[in-house]
Amino acid sequence: MSKLKQIGKLVTQNSSKILMVVMDGLGGLSQNVNGKTELETAHTPNLDKLAAEGICGLHLPVGTGLTPGSGPAHLGLFGYDPLEFQIGRGALEAVGIGFDLKKEDVAARGNFCTVDDSGKISDRRAGRIDTPTCQKLSELLNEKVKIDGVEVFVKPVREHRFLLVLRSDGLSDAVADTDPQRTGKAPLAPEAFEPKADKTSSIIADFVEQAAVILKDQDPANMLLLRGFSQLPDWPLFHELFGLNACAIAAYPMYRGVAKLVGMEAYQVDDDLDKEFALLEQHWSDYDFFFLHMKQTDSAGEDGDFDKKVSLIEDMDRMIPRAMKLKPDVVIVTGDHSTPAIMKKHSWHPVPLLLWSKLCRPDNVKEFGERACMNGSLGASFPATDIMPLALANAGRLEKFGA
Ligand code: ZN
Numbered sequence: 001m002s003k004l005k006q007i008g009k010l011v012t013q014n015s016s017k018i019l020m021v022v023m024d025g026l027g028g029l030s031q032n033v034n035g036k037t038e039l040e041t042a043h044t045p046n047l048d049k050l051a052a053e054g055i056c057g058l059h060l061p062v063g064t065g066l067t068p069g070s071g072p073a074h075l076g077l078f079g080y081d082p083l084e085f086q087i088g089r090g091a092l093e094a095v096g097i098g099f100d101l102k103k104e105d106v107a108a109r110g111n112f113c114t115v116d117d118s119g120k121i122s123d124r125r126a127g128r129i130d131t132p133t134c135q136k137l138s139e140l141l142n143e144k145v146k147i148d149g150v151e152v153f154v155k156p157v158r159e160h161r162f163l164l165v166l167r168s169d170g171l172s173d174a175v176a177d178t179d180p181q182r183t184g185k186a187p188l189a190p191e192a193f194e195p196k197a198d199k200t201s202s203i204i205a206d207f208v209e210q211a212a213v214i215l216k217d218q219d220p221a222n223m224l225l226l227r228g229f230s231q232l233p234d235w236p237l238f239h240e241l242f243g244l245n246a247c248a249i250a251a252y253p254m255y256r257g258v259a260k261l262v263g264m265e266a267y268q269v270d271d272d273l274d275k276e277f278a279l280l281e282q283h284w285s286d287y288d289f290f291f292l293h294m295k296q297t298d299s300a301g302e303d304g305d306f307d308k309k310v311s312l313i314e315d316m317d318r319m320i321p322r323a324m325k326l327k328p329d330v331v332i333v334t335g336d337h338s339t340p341a342i343m344k345k346h347s348w349h350p351v352p353l354l355l356w357s358k359l360c361r362p363d364n365v366k367e368f369g370e371r372a373c374m375n376g377s378l379g380a381s382f383p384a385t386d387i388m389p390l391a392l393a394n395a396g397r398l399e400k401f402g403a
Contacts, residue, residue, distance in 0.1 A: 079388030173197070
């Protein structure tokens with residue numbers, strides 16, 4: 001926090017505009033020894049030009065050897081150290097499905113589970129019921145549970161997972177999980193960790209009791225477990241820290257959610273680059289900072305589809321001239337983490353990044369790729385939290401430190 005606040009004190013205003021383009025899971029690996037990664041394979045003349053004129057490197061989203069989720073990885077890109085700025089599981093679940101969590105709300109991650117005749121858990125995930133069943137059960141609870149003075153929201157997530165949100169005055173998240181994390185035990189009581197959470201704990205107990213009756217005759221999901229009670233974090237906002245009026249353009253709720261957590265305006269858009277860039281053009285005069293997100297590169301990586309990831313990167317490359325026509329002062333192109341197609345999952349590998357501005361001292365990198373970026377002036381593993389200060393400096397938005 002202290003470094004972030006120090007930087008905040010140096011921030012000054014001008015009319016510059018910063019564009020951050022994030023291809024989710026951009027970093028990759030080659031399919032065979034000494035072969036090319038997805039990004040190196042992709043034909044990217046426009047990104048190569050920016051890399052040649054700008055500065056490059058590989059950033060570490062969270063830390064050496066750590067494989068990040070997309071949420072924390074994006075916080076790092078936005079300048080918030082993911083190890084310091086952590087969000088509770090319930091609140092994260094809310095962010096992930098685009099639920100508009102309010103300051104007073106308490107959220108929890110829920111599992112539908114199976115209990116036997118004696119009330120002991122026989123399956124913590126109720127045989128991983130399908131998502132339509134989860135939707136049906138969530139709607140049932142959402143409709144039928146009534147608690148005086150409390151708004152109760154039950155929203156399906158996926159398979160056996162759902163989100164519970166309680167809305168009322170004076171709630172606290174200092175309540176213990178009801179999930180004992182093992183079978184053969186009965187669900188636990190939602191105990192308050194401190195007296196100020198007594199009211200919340202009895203509301204949760206009431207919810208669980210009513211839910212047990214409503215679910216009693218369902219099969220196999222005849223009970224539920226709750227964990228990760230949490231509230232919206234009280235973080236310094238992006239515009240307070242960096243003086244930037246920021247917006248997010250993203251097709252997936254999770255990314256708009258993280259952007260909203262730090263106070264960005266978030267625009268919903270179809271999963272279509274043409275539409276994303278049209279929104280960018282439309283709002284270009286309204287903001288100073290634009291975060292534009294592409295999800296499909298990560299999905300292709302997770303599917304193990306090397307060629308698809310390559311062609312998606314090429315799709316993004318073709319959009320770059322459209323962005324440059326808007327005359328941004330600083331352009332950053334990167335990923336939030338690596339998702340190598342050969343691993344079919346997120347990985348710990350540092351992520352290629354290019355930063356272009358008129359004030360760059362160009363390095364020797366001539367093309368945008370992992371190995372080229374390794375030799376860039378930003379280094380082969382610099383902290384993602386350095387990206388924002390660098391962007392601000394290149395935008396002429398940071399005063400000198402000290403006299
Ligand atoms: Zn991601």
